[in-house]
Amino acid sequence: MKAIILAAGQGKRLGQYTQGKPKCLLPLGQETILSREVRLLQEAGIAEEDIYVVGGYRYDLLQEHVPNLIVNTLYDKKENSYSLGLALESMDDDILILDADLCFEVDLLQELLLSPDPNILMSKVSDDLEESTGIVTDAAGYVTAIGKQYMNTGLVYISIFKIARETIPAFREALLDERHGATWYTAAITNICKEFPFVNLVTAKKWHEIDFVEDYLETIKLFGLD
Structure with a gap:
């Protein structure tokens, strides 16, 4: 199992807190968002x-x-x-993929890694649809679509997923098609999920995404990281 953390963005919406550095280097207690994620992946x-x-x-x-x-x-x-797409060009393994602006505990990663299904998207049940990426599922819990255009499902994608080695060639090809424009990897997942099923795993574990200043301050309070 390998892990990929996506940390290319600037984090402009955090303004005075980032001050010329990537959002993932914002402090959370004695760590940064990024170093905390790296440590928790190792603990998992x-x-x-x-x-x-x-x-x-x-x-x-x-x-x-x-x-x-x-x-x-x-x-x-x-x-x-x-x-x-860049990260997957030379990888051939089961992979856990996550964004670099998340805060969670190791039990959330363990829940994902211990699930037997090969391809899994993690979500939370939420009525907070602002800025969210929604997941559409069938009656059996398999994903049929994912994207920001699906905001009325009640299932909010938490930017963490697991993909099996056998699925990666098709996913890589879909990403290569998508990445020539300004697109999100969720479009590639939607393109391949009929042939390579993805399970939606709803978690109740503690989790927070940091997009805005209020998110950052709420995260510090929620996880006791001041």
Whole structure:
């Protein structure tokens, strides 16, 4: 099992808190968002040498914080499908993929890794649809579509998923198709999920995404990281 952390974005909406550094380097207690994620991935059983980070904006500041750095020089022109496509070009393993602006505990990762299904998207039941990415499922709980255009499902994608080695060639091909525009990797998942089923795993574990200043302050309070 390998892990990919997508950390190419700038985090403009956090303004005075980022001050010329990537959002993932914001402090959470004695760690940064990124170093905390790297530590929790290791606690969940993923070896340090198997953790890869895709950087873009001020990627030079990430080098001393990550085991393996992949650089996306087009971070300001393309969305995360391009970053993920870069990371997957030379990988052939089961992979856990997550964004670099998340806060959670190790039990959330363990819940995902211990689930026997090969391809899994994690979600939370939520009525908060602002800025959210929704998941559409069938009666059996399999994903039929995912994207920001699906905002009325009550299932909010939490930007963490697991994909099996056998699915990666098709996913990589779909990303290569998508990444020529400013697109999100969720479009590629929608394209392949009929042939390669993805299960929706609803979690009740503690989790928070950091997009805005209020998100950052709420995260610090929720996790006791001040």
